[in-house]
Amino acid sequence: MNSKAAILIVEDDAAVRNLMAVTMETQGYQYSLAGTGSEALIELTTHRPDIMLLDLGLPDMEGVDIIRKVRTWSAMPVIVISARSEDADKVEALDAGADDYLTKPFSVDELLARLRVALRRLHASNAAGGESSVYENGSLRIDYAAGCAYLNGSEIHLTPIEYKLICLLAKNTGKVLTHNYILKEIWGNFTASDMGSLRVFMAMLRKKLQTGSDAQPFIQTHIGIGYRMLKTEKGTEETP
Numbered sequence: 459m460n461s462k463a464a465i466l467i468v469e470d471d472a473a474v475r476n477l478m479a480v481t482m483e484t485q486g487y488q489y490s491l492a493g494t495g496s497e498a499l500i501e502l503t504t505h506r507p508d509i510m511l512l513d514l515g516l517p518d519m520e521g522v523d524i525i526r527k528v529r530t531w532s533a534m535p536v537i538v539i540s541a542r543s544e545d546a547d548k549v550e551a552l553d554a555g556a557d558d559y560l561t562k563p564f565s566v567d568e569l570l571a572r573l574r575v576a577l578r579r580l581h582a583s584n585a586a587g588g589e590s591s592v593y594e595n596g597s598l599r600i601d602y603a604a605g606c607a608y609l610n611g612s613e614i615h616l617t618p619i620e621y622k623l624i625c626l627l628a629k630n631t632g633k634v635l636t637h638n639y640i641l642k643e644i645w646g647n648f649t650a651s652d653m654g655s656l657r658v659f660m661a662m663l664r665k666k667l668q669t670g671s672d673a674q675p676f677i678q679t680h681i682g683i684g685y686r687m688l689k690t691e692k693g694t695e696e697t698p
């Protein structure tokens with residue numbers, strides 16, 4: 459299923475790069491390696507990989523600048539893997555267009571799990587080939603044409619802002635959206651006080667999406683960073 463996806467690993471630390479290469483090898487993923495930002499840009503423009511795993515601190519440029527460049531021509535999934543654990547660094551990378559982030563030291567299992575999410579997002583966007591009018595994620599269904607959302611077949615009563623929020627999250631399933639990104643998309647111009655409103659709206663929305671006490675929530679909160687819509691496998695995938 460994933461054998462065709464080509465993964466670009468951008469990492470200047472040789473030991474980490476080798477670990478990642480061996481991991482890709484054992485999983486049967488196709489991959490290429492870059493140790494600097496300029497090598498990465500050459501790989502990106504000549505071989506057009508499908509997914510990029512990107513270190514932020516590179517000897518010749520900042521990883522964030524690579525994301526900004528790539529986003530001018532590609533929507534490819536980008537997973538940031540960095541030793542920088544400050545929220546501000548994660549937010550900057552996500553705002554620049556990264557999909558996800560992993561803090562070093564990371565576990566190989568965690569890396570592979572994030573990669574699977576990115577691959578699913580890649581396949582979903584390839585399969586859709588444009589705008590689909592119905593979104594389905596486990597027991598959640600959104601009919602974009604009708605402007606309605608359903609949980610287990612029953613309509614969820616959402617305010618206009620809650621509906622906009624759920625659509626924005628759904629269209630970016632698997633991707634971490636920062637507070638700033640969400641505020642800009644939903645409210646356009648925003649002030650610091652809108653951050654509080656966002657939190658209230660998200661709390662209301664999450665409550666309306668609750669299916670049961672043991673069910674995995676649809677919306678994951680990243681404290682200090684933002685939110686992500688999780689892909690729910692109709693009860694087939696165990697939560698780790």
Ligand code: CA
Binds near residue numbers: 469513514516
């Ligand atoms: Ca580095």
